[in-house]
Structures are given as C-alpha cells and as structure tokens.
Amino acid sequence: MINYIVCDDNEIIRQNIETLINKVMMNNNIEYKIHMFSDYDKNFNKLMSQNLTNKVYILDIETPSESGINIARKIRINDIESIIIFLTSHYELGSVLLEDEIMFLTFISKFNDMDKRLTSALNKSLQHLGQKQAIRFEDHGVLYTIPVNDILYITHDSVSRKSVIKTDYTEFNISKSLSEIVLMLDERFVRTHRACIANKSRIRMIDKKKNVISFDSGITTDLLSNMYREVELI
Numbered sequence: 001m002i003n004y005i006v007c008d009d010n011e012i013i014r015q016n017i018e019t020l021i022n023k024v025m026m027n028n029n030i031e032y033k034i035h036m037f038s039d040y041d042k043n044f045n046k047l048m049s050q051n052l053t054n055k056v057y058i059l060d061i062e063t064p065s066e067s068g069i070n071i072a073r074k075i076r077i078n079d080i081e082s083i084i085i086f087l088t089s090h091y092e093l094g095s096v097l098l099e100d101e102i103m104f105l106t107f108i109s110k111f112n113d114m115d116k117r118l119t120s121a122l123n124k125s126l127q128h129l130g131q132k133q134a135i136r137f138e139d140h141g142v143l144y145t146i147p148v149n150d151i152l153y154i155t156h157d158s159v160s161r162k163s164v165i166k167t168d169y170t171e172f173n174i175s176k177s178l179s180e181i182v183l184m185l186d187e188r189f190v191r192t193h194r195a196c197i198a199n200k201s202r203i204r205m206i207d208k209k210k211n212v213i214s215f216d217s218g219i220t221t222d223l224l225s226n227m228y229r230e231v232e233l234i
Contacts, residue, residue, distance in 0.1 A: 001031045001053055002030055003033055003053065003055050005055055006021075006057075007044055007058070007060055007071075013110065014036055016115070021034055021122060024119060024126075056085070058118075076103065081133055089111065106121050135151075149199075150167040151166070151202075152199055152219055155195055155221070160173065163175075163178055165181075168217050
C-alpha cells in the first residue's frame with residue numbers, strides 16, 4: 001500500500017494532484033490511498049505520526065498556518081524513508097531547500113509545467129519505494145544518518161579495527177562490523193572483496209585486469225578480489 005499524503009491550500013491544485021496520482025497508478029498494479037489536506041492542521045499531524053507504509057508526501061511550501069519546509073524537518077526527525085516532493089509558487093525558495101538536510105526528491109513550481117514534472121516525480125517515487133533512502137544508527141553515543149546514495153563503498157580497516165563508510169564528501173569511521181552494516185543496506189550493495197562492500201548504482205567502470213573499481217564521483221578503489229570479481233556489479 002502506497003500512502004500519498006497531499007497538503008495544499010488551493011483546492012484546484014489538490015484536485016489536479018489527485019488526478020495525476022490516479023493516472024500514474026492506473027499503470028501500476030499497486031494498492032494506494034490518497035490523503036488530502038488543505039493545511040498542516042491537527043489532522044495532518046496525526047496522520048504524519050502514524051506508522052503507515054510507503055509514504056509519499058506532496059507538500060505545499062506555504063500554507064496559512066505553517067511552512068512545508070518546517071513540516072518536512074519534523075517528518076525527518078523520526079522518518080527517513082518517506083519520499084517528500086515540494087510544490088511552490090516561489091521557485092526562488094529552491095536555494096533554501098538545497099541548503100537544508102531534508103533529503104527530498106524534488107521541488108516543483110506550480111507555474112512551470114507542473115503536471116509534467118509532478119508526473120515524472122511520481123513515477124520516480126515508485127522506483128525509489130522499497131529502496132532505503134538512508135541508514136540511521138548509533139555508534140558510541142553518536143547518531144548517524146547517511147543517505148544511501150551518497151555511499152560509494154564500505155571497507156574494513158584492519159589496523160583500527162573499524163569499518164570505514166566512504167561517501168562523496170567524507171569518511172565515517174565506526175565500530176560496527178561489515179556484517180552488521182550489510183543488514184542495514186539493500187540490493188544496490190554487493191561485496192567486491194572480503195573487506196569491501198560497494199554501491200553498484202554508483203560504479204562507473206570496472207577494470208578487472210588492474211582490479212580497480214571507478215565510481216561516478218571519480219573516486220577509485222582496488223578492493224576487487226578474484227573471489228568476487230565475477231559478481232555482476234552493473
């Protein structure tokens with residue numbers, strides 16, 4: 001069951017969104033329900049706190065009572081899996097969203113080909129559902145939330161006896177074992193070495209002669225062993 005949670009203070013926009021969702025779901029044999037709200041009121045907040053499966057939020061950035069950006073921040077406190085799509089009449093707010101760590105799918109202008117862009121976003125959300133959006137865990141009193149798509153590979157450092165999560169922007173050194181981390185991941189990750197797990201969706205090239213894996217960010221690793229080199233990575 002997919003739960004579409006829509007909030008917009010414009011009734012015509014809400015009706016349009018409902019029509020687009022129904023059109024997209026007509027082509028998919030998936031059960032779904034649309035929850036409509038005109039404001040971020042107590043009913044919206046009650047539904048937001050419920051443990052529903054496969055939530056897709058379509059949020060108006062500005063309503064009479066509150067900002068959709070603030071609502072998204074509240075969602076992300078306890079929910080890192082749900083998909084968030086923003087709608088806005090003020091496209092310049094996009095820069096504010098990009099500076100925030102909300103982990104949203106996209107933001108769409110109501111006045112710039114909204115139907116086409118929202119249809120594309122709805123189809124993309126169907127592809128994302130079932131895949132983890134982030135992993136969250138605690139290690140020595142520190143709470144980590146790492147977007148899964150940011151992870152290039154995870155390796156084990158035999159000297160420090162720690163696992164190293166390599167992302168586009170930094171490395172996280174944690175005390176959890178590779179076996180423990182594997183349980184947090186999905187089918188995008190494959191073992192390329194007894195001490196390495198790679199995100200196959202980020203792999204650009206594999207050089208089996210040199211045992212080198214190149215990622216789309218330009219980062220490489222030589223943790224490709226003969227035992228795992230025949231695994232289908234791409």
